[in-house]
Amino acid sequence: MAERVVLTYFDGRGKMESIRWLLTAAEVDFDEVFLTKREQYQRLLEDGSLVFQQVPLVEIDGMKLVQTKAILNYIAEKYNLHGKDIKDRVKINMYSEGLMDLMGMIRIVLWTPDKDRKTKLENNKTKAKDRYLPVFEKALTGTVYLVGGRMSMADVQLLECSLMLEEEFPGILSDFSNVKSFQDRMTQIPTFAKFLQPGSKRKPQPDENFKKIGKEVLYEVPLP
Incomplete structure (x- = not known):
């Protein structure tokens, strides 16, 4: 029997959340092991x-992996979520890194001084609408998934990111019908529907x- 995958991080989203989503897919x-004390982190060091x-730290297949992109790529390769060939993979990675940039911008707001948060949020909203969402709106024209006609890591991250955006900016997808339709389809997939229910590991x-x-x-x- 294969050993279970173990995630070590905080009891919250952060960079681990995309890994949780991909394992769910x-x-x-x-x-999960949740870090709550300095001593836990010191022992890992x-x-x-x-x-x-x-961190994140993921124990899988006898390895202890760090670095979010490396972990995501390994899971995607292992579970056939990384395209059929090298051309698919580079497109998936391109979309994935764009989404990671956007989700990173959303996450950093929590760490932004209160006096700067409103400006940061407005900048994030503008960039999401002008730089990122148009890319995915175009990519989803006439297709169900972003690359190669089948679900990939990039699709899973787009679902995660679109939900994050709506939490921060209700109605932001109103001008992006393809992205919204994609989100609606993805959330009906049983594994994702379950992950979005209260009490899940999301x-x-x-x-x-x-x-x-x-x-x-x-x-x-x-903190003071």
Whole structure:
């Protein structure tokens, strides 16, 4: 019997959330270890689990993997979510990295000083509507999935990202009918429908407590 996949991170979204989504797409169950104390992080450093002294950490197939892109690519390759050939893969990676950039912009708002948050949110909304969403609106014209006619890592991330955008900016997809239709189709897939239900391993929007624990664990700097 194969060993279960184990994710080590905080009890929140952050960079691990895309990994949770992709494992869900692959129908792979996983266990989670939540970091809540500085001592847990120090033990991981001391035993060599964190190659670059960073989380997320994913234990899979006898390996301890860090670096989000590497982890996502491994899961995508292992579970046939990375296209049929090298040309598909480069397109998938291109879309994936764009989505990771956009989701990173959304995540960073929590860490932005209060006085700058409104400006940051407005900038994010503008970039999403002018730079990112038009790309996916065009790519989904006349097709069900982004690349090669079948679901890939990029599709899973687009679903995740589109839901994040709607949380921050209700109605933002109103001018992007292809993206909205894509989201509606994807959320009806049983594995995703279950993941979106209360009580699943999907995490809620991060809050100040998530930020506080992250700072204390990683930097030993309690918030005032």
